[in-house]
Amino acid sequence: MIEVKNLVKKYGNFTAVDNISFQAQPGEIVGLLGPNGAGKTTTMRVLTGYMPVTSGSVKVAGYDVTDDSLEVRQRVGYMPEQVPLYPDMTVEAYVLYWARLRRTKNPKQAVKAVLEQFQLLDRRKKLVRSLSKGLRQRLGLAQALVHNPPVIILDEPTIGIDPKQVVEVRDIVRSLRDNHTVLFSSHILSEVEQICDRVVIINNGKIVAEGTTDILGEQTHSDLALYVHIEGDKEQIQGLLQQIPAVSDVQAHESGFIIRGNNDELRHAVMQLIAEQRLELLEMRPIDRRLEDIFIKLVD
Numbered sequence: 456m457i458e459v460k461n462l463v464k465k466y467g468n469f470t471a472v473d474n475i476s477f478q479a480q481p482g483e484i485v486g487l488l489g490p491n492g493a494g495k496t497t498t499m500r501v502l503t504g505y506m507p508v509t510s511g512s513v514k515v516a517g518y519d520v521t522d523d524s525l526e527v528r529q530r531v532g533y534m535p536e537q538v539p540l541y542p543d544m545t546v547e548a549y550v551l552y553w554a555r556l557r558r559t560k561n562p563k564q565a566v567k568a569v570l571e572q573f574q575l576l577d578r579r580k581k582l583v584r585s586l587s588k589g590l591r592q593r594l595g596l597a598q599a600l601v602h603n604p605p606v607i608i609l610d611e612p613t614i615g616i617d618p619k620q621v622v623e624v625r626d627i628v629r630s631l632r633d634n635h636t637v638l639f640s641s642h643i644l645s646e647v648e649q650i651c652d653r654v655v656i657i658n659n660g661k662i663v664a665e666g667t668t669d670i671l672g673e674q675t676h677s678d679l680a681l682y683v684h685i686e687g688d689k690e691q692i693q694g695l696l697q698q699i700p701a702v703s704d705v706q707a708h709e710s711g712f713i714i715r716g717n718n719d720e721l722r723h724a725v726m727q728l729i730a731e732q733r734l735e736l737l738e739m740r741p742i743d744r745r746l747e748d749i750f751i752k753l754v755d
Contacts, residue, residue: 456481456636462511464497471497473660484637486651494660495640499608503533516605532599536611542584550597557602569601589620608638658754679718680742684711686735699724
């Protein structure tokens with residue numbers, strides 16, 4: 456659904472996006488991550504046809520954004536970080552305006568359906584200026600989906616709204632997976648973990664990593680982290696663990712320890728210690744690598 460090959464976008468002598476390539480498949484939610492100024496928003500604007508490419512190729516739903524810009528725009532729903540709202544229009548008139556711009560079939564019926572989907576039907580006659588921030592975010596999503604596009608691009612859709620509204624927007628985005636391909640940008644890393652199937656991390660205009668959080672963890676860490684709970688004197692056990700050659704770090708955690716070390720040797724070395732010292736192992740489990748740790752390691 457989305458195919459980016461060797462994309463370069465320059466502003467004068469400044470290269471905002473530097474030869475990046477990635478794909479998003481039908482029914483997939485892909486998170487686009489990176490620090491401020493990394494090139495995320497520029498990439499999204501190119502994908503929507505809002506900005507021309509400097510070089511490379513970008514296809515959306517099989518259409519080239521340069522050669523078939525109108526076809527691309529009809530197949531993309533875009534919610535920018537700052538939604539372009541017209542405060543003196545009613546909610547219904549605003550969404551109908553976008554539906555007609557996109558040549559939506561049966562626009563009034565489509566508007567009613569999408570307002571109902573986002574729980575805005577009872578506010579359809581209210582002026583946009585009267586809506587709260589959370590309702591304006593919902594309205595931005597409604598305009599992006601009114602023409603039922605196969606590809607949806609969302610730039611920071613939960614920014615500036617309260618926690619309850621954040622949960623609502625997350626649920627909405629997750630529900631889009633069945634019928635749409637979604638490219639989702641957010642600076643809230645825990646949010647991306649909860650919503651996205653796969654992550655593309657950009658730094659200084661380049662892709663520095665791509666994949667699921669499990670795959671990224673394997674790519675960025677040669678060490679393994681284990682939680683170990685062993686019966687006995689904690690100080691003595693910590694000393695024994697620190698003496699294992701495969702262990703690089705030991706930290707007290709809950710009733711046991713988090714130990715880090717060589718991915719290939721750590722488990723075997725710990726079990727060998729337990730057997731030799733005749734200790735009683737109560738628990739041993741791997742520690743999940745958080746996306747935040749991966750992100751910081753890649754863009755630091």
